[in-house]
Amino acid sequence: MDNLTRLSNNPRRYAESFDVYWKLCRNVGAFEHWINSYFPEKIMKEINLERGNKLMALGIGSGPGQTEIKFLKQLLREWPEITDTVVEPDLSYINKYKDLAVKKTELIDGVSFEWRQQTLQQFRQENQNQPVKKYHxxxxxxxxxxxEDLPDVLKYLISILEDGGMILAMISCDDSCTSQCYEQMPQFKKNAYAISTRxxxxxxxxxxxxxxxxxxxxNMDATSCFDxxxxxGELLLDFLTRSAFFKKNASESLYSDMIKHLRSIVLPESKDGKSLLRCDCDAIVITK
Incomplete structure (x- = not known):
């Protein structure tokens, strides 16, 4: 009998599993290149705000900040004064973000942070009777x-976007390993909204x-999942299934089916004894 619980209900376990997932992403260099080269050269230029003006930024579900900070670093090249509102419900993530920001000396003088330990829903409710604050x-x-209600969330984000501003959303591709897990293993859909690019x-x-x-x-090195x-491997399985302590709580048959499914999507270019899975993501850019 399966007794699966949502990984998102256990912030500490979620943080541990996400850290393992990120560590095992093999070609993070491609991701870094996209942020450090493609983003400033091709995308950032679409923000219609005069260079040198103060830029208002907003992070939704910012986590420990390791990705957002990279974008802020690029934005500082054009807008040397940034106010960044960080909306993140997990206090441990906020603290990690704060620690990381302090270590990035290039951000100290340019970015002022407003920390909001809230869900997006709480953020919206708190601000609904206030003058609308908009972001670039x-x-x-x-x-x-x-x-669950993506149109409502996106409509809200667009409503607080300045004219000439930009929304950057990153989401798993339809053929990524996480999306395939939800597609092939519907048991996990109750533990997270099975959302992908489509x-x-x-x-x-x-x-x-x-x-x-x-x-x-x-690509991600999933070799430890088969050990x-x-x-x-246990933490990585938690992240892929969005289930806390999946190995412990899943029935023997579900655990076996999950391992069998992962083996079926191992990339043919895997080598050196490693089992790689495709974890591509899409960056979706909306300008106003």
Whole structure:
């Protein structure tokens, strides 16, 4: 009998499993290149705010900040004064973000942070009776999985976007390993909204909002998932299934089916005894 619980209900376990997932992404270099080169050269220029003016940024579900900070670093090249509102419900993540920001000396003079330990819903409710505060750049980096009503969330984000501003959302591709898990193993859909690029595109089309999509190729080393004694493998399985302590709580048949499924999507270019999975994501860019 399966007794699966949502990984998102256990912030500490979620943080541990995400850290393992990120560590095992093999070609993070491609991701870094996209942020450090492609983003400033091709995308950032679409923000219609005079260079030198103060830029208002907003992060939704910012996590420990390791990705958002990279974008802020690029934005500082054009806008040397930034106010960044960080909306993140997990206090441990906020503290990690704060620690990371202090270590990035290039941010100290340029970025002022406003820390909001809240969900997006709480943020909206708190501000609904206040004058509308708008932003030039809104980041939703792998955060849209937690919202059931995507059209409503996207409509809200667009409503608080300045004219000439930009929303950057990153989401798993339809053929990424996580999306395939939800597609092939419907048991996990109750533990997270099974959202991928196609769902965001449908929501934007419903709202008649134009967007541009960019594919970022990332593979992940899933070898430890096939080692029944690996603590790392257990954490990675938690992240892929969005289930806390999946190995412990899943029935023997479900655990076996999950391992069998992962073996079926191992990339043919895997080598050196490593089992690689495709974890590509899409960057969806919306300008106003």
């Amino acid at each position: 750049f809104i980041m939703a980096i792998h955060a849209l999985y937690f919202f 769902d965001v595109e449908k929501a934007l089309e419903k709202l008649q909002i134009q967007y541009v999509k960019h594919r970022i190729q990332v 029944g004694e690996s603590k790392e």
